Amino acid sequence: MNLLQGKTAIVTGAARGIGEAVALKFAAHGCNVAFTYISDSSKEKAEALEQKLIALGVKAKAYQSNAANFAACESFVNDVLKEFGNVDICVNNAGISKDNLLLRMTPEQWNEVINVNLNSVFYMTKQVIKPMMKARTGSIINMSSIIGEIGNAGQSSYAASKAGVIGFTKSVAKELGSRNIRCNAIAPGFVETDMTSYLKDGEGADKYKAGIPLGRFASAEDIANVTLFLASDLSSYVTGQTISACGGLNI
Ligand code: NAI
Numbered sequence: 001m002n003l004l005q006g007k008t009a010i011v012t013g014a015a016r017g018i019g020e021a022v023a024l025k026f027a028a029h030g031c032n033v034a035f036t037y038i039s040d041s042s043k044e045k046a047e048a049l050e051q052k053l054i055a056l057g058v059k060a061k062a063y064q065s066n067a068a069n070f071a072a073c074e075s076f077v078n079d080v081l082k083e084f085g086n087v088d089i090c091v092n093n094a095g096i097s098k099d100n101l102l103l104r105m106t107p108e109q110w111n112e113v114i115n116v117n118l119n120s121v122f123y124m125t126k127q128v129i130k131p132m133m134k135a136r137t138g139s140i141i142n143m144s145s146i147i148g149e150i151g152n153a154g155q156s157s158y159a160a161s162k163a164g165v166i167g168f169t170k171s172v173a174k175e176l177g178s179r180n181i182r183c184n185a186i187a188p189g190f191v192e193t194d195m196t197s198y199l200k201d202g203e204g205a206d207k208y209k210a211g212i213p214l215g216r217f218a219s220a221e222d223i224a225n226v227t228l229f230l231a232s233d234l235s236s237y238v239t240g241q242t243i244s245a246c247g248g249l250n251i
Helices: 017-028 040-055 070-084 107-135 156-179 194-199 202-210 220-231
Strands: 008-011 032-037 060-064 089-092 138-143 181-188 242-245
Touching: 008 017, 008 070, 017 032, 017 040, 017 089, 017 220, 032 040, 032 070, 040 060, 060 070, 070 107, 089 107, 089 220, 107 138, 107 156, 107 181, 138 156, 138 220, 156 181, 181 220, 194 202, 220 242
Parallel strands: 008 032, 008 089, 032 060, 089 138, 138 181, 181 242
Antiparallel strands: none
């Protein structure tokens, strides 16, 4: 079943990890994908992903663009509109963590995390709602985190940024619901990506897994499946929600 046939999606930070899995999942469901990557070192991976997506029979393009820069987001979305004609779905996925205990955290470290994880969501959403309002349809999906809901020692900046994403998501849902634009967040638990590579194996990983009812970390594809649901018409009456995809860690 092609749940997103003929639609166009933007995915930020998709050269690897959850973003890459989302791009592949969307393309497998017939969706054209415009995605961003930030660093020169990701260029090769981004180009390889672009080719993989095209091989799935959709239109796809990689853009080097910083989601944490307002002007860059504006020109990226304008370029996408020129190239693809419309934007039906926006997945605000780009994110970083710079963990540190509060006593040691500098304002620069704090601001960097807020800028990449929270300001970027505002920057991108502000751009994509214009074409979505015109088309009177749209689905915006923001990658939050379980940490935004429960907090974590050493992750105050990350938790604050991801909690901010949830408040923003609810406000956008209220502001734009009447225009048929939906906005939802996903709160993953531990996902096996580069971001959590420190958890990969050994005793530490076993300890974390023991606290997860499903007994395992998520794959990027587990999260991509939830993203697909929120992007598609299967969730046509769902907005302003935060879907936990954490293996039951929050219960
Ligand atoms: P990752 O580190 O593997 O991928 C993040 C991607 O975002 C990277 O490709 C990176 O280059 C890109 N990126 C970073 N800053 C950017 C910017 N300013 N502009 C454009 N791209 C930028 O991480 P992962 O795990 O795939 O995370 C994706 C999202 O999911 C993030 O928002 C993260 O906070 C969130 N998340 C991840 C969890 C996990 O356990 N891995 C758990 C909960 C949420």
